[in-house]
Amino acid sequence: MKIAKLLDAIMGLISAYKAGLVQRKRQNLKSVAICVGHSRIGDKGAISVGGVTEWDYNKKVADALQTQLRHQGITSVVFDDYPSDSYSGAMNWLARGIRKEKCDLAIELHFNSYAKDSASGYEYLYFEGSKNGKRLANCFLKSHGESFTEQTSRGVKSTDTVQRGAAFLRRVPPPAVICEPFFGSSPTDWTIFEYKGLLLAGAYARAIVEYFKDE
Numbered sequence: 001m002k003i004a005k006l007l008d009a010i011m012g013l014i015s016a017y018k019a020g021l022v023q024r025k026r027q028n029l030k031s032v033a034i035c036v037g038h039s040r041i042g043d044k045g046a047i048s049v050g051g052v053t054e055w056d057y058n059k060k061v062a063d064a065l066q067t068q069l070r071h072q073g074i075t076s077v078v079f080d081d082y083p084s085d086s087y088s089g090a091m092n093w094l095a096r097g098i099r100k101e102k103c104d105l106a107i108e109l110h111f112n113s114y115a116k117d118s119a120s121g122y123e124y125l126y127f128e129g130s131k132n133g134k135r136l137a138n139c140f141l142k143s144h145g146e147s148f149t150e151q152t153s154r155g156v157k158s159t160d161t162v163q164r165g166a167a168f169l170r171r172v173p174p175p176a177v178i179c180e181p182f183f184g185s186s187p188t189d190w191t192i193f194e195y196k197g198l199l200l201a202g203a204y205a206r207a208i209v210e211y212f213k214d215e
Contacts, residue, residue, distance in 0.1 A: 029075055030212050033098045033106035033172070034062045036080040040090035046113035048184030050194055055080075057184075057197065058109035064201035072209055077101045088167065095171040105136060105211065106176040107204070108168050111193075112183040120186040123154035125178040127169035134158070136211050137177045143207035144181060147199060148192065151182070179204070 038045030038055045045054025059080055066076045079097060082090035098106050112119070124140045126133035137156040145153055159166050159178075169176050181200055182189035193200065 029073070030105075031101060031103045032069060032074060032076040032208060033101065033103040033174070034065055034076050034078045035094060035098075035106060035108040035168070036062050036078065037108050037110040037178075039080050040082040040087065041085040043085075046111065046184050048111070048113075048194075049117070049187050049190050050184075052184070052194075054111055054184065057111065061109055061197045061201050061204070064198050065204050068201055068205040069208065072205060074208065074212070077103065091167040091171050094168070095173065099173045103174055105132075105174045105208070106168075106172045107140075107208075108176070108178050110178060110180050112180045113185040114183060115185075117183075117185050117187060120183050120189045121152040121154040122148070122181045124156050124180065125159050125169065126156060127166070127176065128158040128160045130169075130175060132175035133169065133177060135214070136175050136207075139207040139211045140177055140179060140204065143203045143210065146206075147203040148181075148196075150192065151189070 036055060036058050038053070044056065047053050048057065062078050062080060066078055069076045077097075079094055082093055084090040084093055112123075122141075122144050124137040124144075126137040134156065141153065141156050145151075159169055168178065182193045184190060
């Protein structure tokens with residue numbers, strides 16, 4: 001009888017220990033908001049020289065990134081359908097959704113476009129004055145450069161309240177970055193990236209892992 005009680009006590013301690021480990025793991029889990037740019041009603045963004053919209057290209061990248069982050073033990077939420085036809089309304093909805101999900105960082109996926117097809121290269125935007133936003137942007141810049149050595153870096157760029165992407169970077173609660181990995185209007189860039197969405201997602205995943213590692 002005493003042995004049975006002792007065994008029960010030991011099993012109880014083991015269960016409590018395991019429960020504690022699970023709880024600590026849950027507490028340490030990181031969460032990422034993966035936002036597909038131009039997800040508001042009636043907006044699919046720029047069109048590449050290959051005829052692919054920003055939304056269509058980046059939706060595939062977002063799904064691949066979510067899978068790769070899962071393999072790294074990082075949870076994520078893909079936001080790809082903003083229920084508003086206005087930019088301001090879409091950003092307000094997105095900020096509420098990211099706050100509800102308690103995400104630790106947020107990225108919005110885009111690609112650049114310009115009237116002249118000579119513009120090319122990659123850049124990552126963060127909100128002016130955000131130290132963690134700048135650090136996150138630099139993680140993306142570094143990982144991108146390591147994966148796509150043939151491209152020209154345009155660096156990380158800070159955005160104030162009236163510049164492009166400001167509403168997203170300013171309104172979402174966690175550190176945030178806008179990803180501009182190439183110019184869809186550039187035949188040179190499009191040749192590199194047309195079928196490299198999976199590789200791009202891998203570069204993004206490594207950047208996120210590196211950011212969390214340095215926290």
